[in-house]
Amino acid sequence: MASTTRALASCPSFVAAGVLVALCGCPAGGGEGGGDDEIGQDTSSEDEDTGDETEGGEDEGEGEPSGNALDQDQLFTCVDAPAMSPADLRLIDRYSWTRNVGSWHGTDLDRNPLYARPEHRYSSYAEDETLDPSVLSLYLDSVAGIGLPWAQTASWQENAITTVTGDPELHCFIGDAAPSPECTQYYVERLLERGAHYRPPTDEQVDRLVEFAQAALAMEADPAARTETIGSIVTASYVTVDALFRSELGDGRDNAAGDQLEVDAHGRLRLSPHELAQAMAYAIAKTAPNAPSVRRKHMFQSKGDVDGYLAGFTDAALDGSLSDPAVVDELVREYLGGVDELRQDLYLERADDRHWDNRSEYWMGMGVRAFFREWLDYGDLAAKPPKVEVAHTSAYEGVGSVEKSYQNQVDPFYGYENSFVEHLDDMIARILESDTAIFEQLLTSRMFYTPATAGYQQGESTIWQSTADMNKAYNVAGVTEATREARWIELPANERAGVLTHPAWLGAHGLSFENDPNLVHRGKWIREELLCQDIPDLPLNVDAALSEESKELSARERISTQIDADPYCWSCHSLMNPLGYPFEIYNHAGFLRVDDHGSAPDGSSELTAMPSPELDGPVSSAIDFNERLAASPYAKRCFLRQVFRYFVGREETLADACTLVAMEQAYVDSEGSFAAVLTALFTSDSFQLRVQD
Known part of the structure; x- marks a missing residue:
């Protein structure tokens, strides 16, 4: 990777060709996904809105253990070992590029080929992210229309x-x-500076593009063709290295004093002010500092002004205050999220704008949203295999409008309401806005943003069969009025508690049928993402499928008799199944069960040999289990590790222990503030320093 970075960094202007780098090995944990009854899990996913791709399990290359392979106690013991983040040029991803361009409406610019590598745990990972010739060719085909906004007055x-x-x-x-x-x-x-690189350009870069612009003007037969001329100039600016990659080299090229920064005793350089401004802005918003404020149809304006969105990061880089933790904290709190009745953050979404008014008043930065969608792995619910008999075992079984209303929230088409994914986005955004006991609230909050059904009932709408019962997935009785206040509902204490009981998460981690091994998939996620432990790969000689003869039984019966009773299978499934049983009070689509194949729903489980003593013992249901997880220091530390991975863009190492300790201390001192955790991370050596090869 160092050679790739050095080669790209030395390119003075235009990208002539990509560099093809060998991919990492197979991800650890989980086998091949397949039929509905298969027990192995393929957790690869793509978020349609952001272009983010994720995959379960990690393997950071030969000789590099996954973060989950490390001892968590050691990771939270600061022994003053220096953090050694590698210097890198980070390829702009699909969503960030589209946001920076700002001109995709009515074009296919947001269908650019700059996808994150699917083998990365998070889309923010930087290792081996570069352009090969095929991707570069597709990119060049897609940039032709980016100049239009720069020709409009x-x-x-x-x-x-x-x-x-x-x-x-x-x-x-x-x-x-x-x-x-x-x-x-x-x-x-x-x-x-404000349209391609989002940092002050060098004199050489300016001179080269001025020369190109003057040549383009000289070839212009008619000033009426100025839009085309500008298009060619803007396109030229967008095929430069600094438009496609963001620098995290710490080389001091834009140091305010013009001096080269000194390498410390560990071979590290501090990120220059503009590198740091970009790193923070992309982390929080998946957007460059000064990304343009864009006029969308119906006269809506996205966030920002003539200086663009996230301009505070650039201002702090220019005046040198970005080195002040208090300034970093202020910027994090400004751009992390909040309350906005207009929801200007949505004006750059491809979604039909008629849905915006029906979203909640709470918003979060797009980078923060991407973190939660990728960590919880719910963002691609619509891309999952379709659910069959979604209301089976619930109180609404056999009601056709419930089935259709559910599907309409997986991928909304009828009416003006939003998707399950967006409901969960808004639930998380509200929790973040409170900025208190974030981890605990994520796992225990009973305040859910639900769909309105008023005006969609039979006799009130021709589409009532796809809209009348949209609130039934939340087990909400009656009609929900079409106001934000009415959509926020505190659900019963014995039914829902936190994001892991949300239909979006439950559906994303459920297969097609209600008695499929959904509990295995849900338990696997908890083991890997809330306990930070790896699940061994599925052996090649194992047929990971439940028998056809057990199709009429409940999932608990099928798993307990065929898997739990088999010593060979149990050696691995003991890590997953007990963690998934509590969620059997819900079916595959996230409906609350009222009956489970002739028996009362059973969410009981005996947790043994857990990674920390406070997690051991019996639980009665997912609500009980979530409350135990929320109170667990061990689980909270795993959450902080996930935050580190996404926002730093790599796996943690033992050398990052002091950073993780600082994040945990910030959480404790602030009584659970997510903003305080990010400030501790952004001001750490792991985030600000880079090892020079």
Whole structure:
């Protein structure tokens, strides 16, 4: 990887070819996914909105153990070992590139090929992220339309960006028949700094693009073709290394004093101010600092002004205050999330804008949203194999409108309500806005954002069969009014507790039938993502499927007789099954059971040999289990490790122990603030320093 980074870093301007790097080995944990009754799990996923891809299990290459292979007690024991994060050039991902361009509406620009590698645990991982020739070719085919906003001076035009429309000094290049050299110079500087690189360009970069722009103007037969001319100039800026990659080299190229930073005794450089500004902005919002504020259809304006969105990070980089932890904390709290009645964060979503008013008033930064969608692995619910008899074993079995209303929330089409995934997004955003006891609230909150059904009942709407019973997946009786206040419902204490009891999570970790081995999949997730322990790979000689003869039995009966009673299978399934049994009070789609194949729903389980003593013992249901997890220091530490992995973009190592200790202390001192945890992380050596090869 060091050679890849060095080769790309030395490229002075345009990307001529990609570098193909060998992929990592197979991910640890889980076997091949397949038929409905298969017990192995394929957890690869793609988030349609963000382009994020994830996959369960980790293997960071030969000789590098997964983070889950490390002893957690050692990881939270600071012995002053230096954090050794590698220097890197990080490829911009699909969502971030689209957000930076800001002009995709009415185009296919958001279908660019800059996907994260599927073998990475999180889409934010940087290792081996580069362009091979095939991806580069697809990229070049997709960039042709990115110049339009840089040729528009009217703020009311669709896709107009305030960076251009609000800066009169740029208009001479757009409207003058023969722009002056000074006008051209200014336009190019602003384009590179606020439209492609999102950091001050070097003199060489400016000079090269000015030369290109002047040549393009000279070839222009008619000033009426200025839009096409600008398109070619903007395209040229977007095939530079700094437009495709963000630097985390710590080389001091943009140090405010113009000095090279000194390598410390461990061979590390501190990220330069603009590198640090980008690292934080992308982490929180998956967006560059100063990303443009964009005019969308119906006159909606996304966040930001003439200086763009997240401009506070750039301002702090320029004035040197980004080195102050208090300033970092202020910026984190500003951009992490909050309350916004207009939900401007959604104006750049491809989703039909008629759904925006029906979202909750709580929002979170897109990077934060991506973390929770990837960690909890619920963002791709619509891409999962379809559920059969979604209401089976629930109080609504046999009601056709319940089945159709459920499917309409998996992938909304009828009416104006939102998806299960968006319901869970809003639930998490509300918890983050409180910023107190975040981990505990995530696992125990009973306040759920649910769909409205008023106006969608039989006789009120022609689409009532797909909308009338949308609230039944939450076991909500009656009609829910179409207000935000009415949609927020505190569900009964014996029915739901936290995100792991949300239909989005339960459905994402359930197969097609209610008596499939859903409990194995749910237990596997908890073992790996809440206890930070690996599950051994499925042996190649094992047929991981339940028998056809047991199709009429409950999942608990099928698993306990065929898997738990088999010593060979139990050696691995003991790590998963007891953790999944508590969730058998819900079916595969997340409906609360009222009957389980002739027996009362049973969520009891005996937890033994857990990684920490406070987790051992009997539990009666998922609610009981979630409360135990929420009170567990061990589980909370695993959560902090997941935060580290996503926001740093790599697996933790024992050398990161002091950073993890600081994150935990920040959580304790702040009484559970997520913002405080991120501030501790962003100001740590693991985040700010890079090893020079």
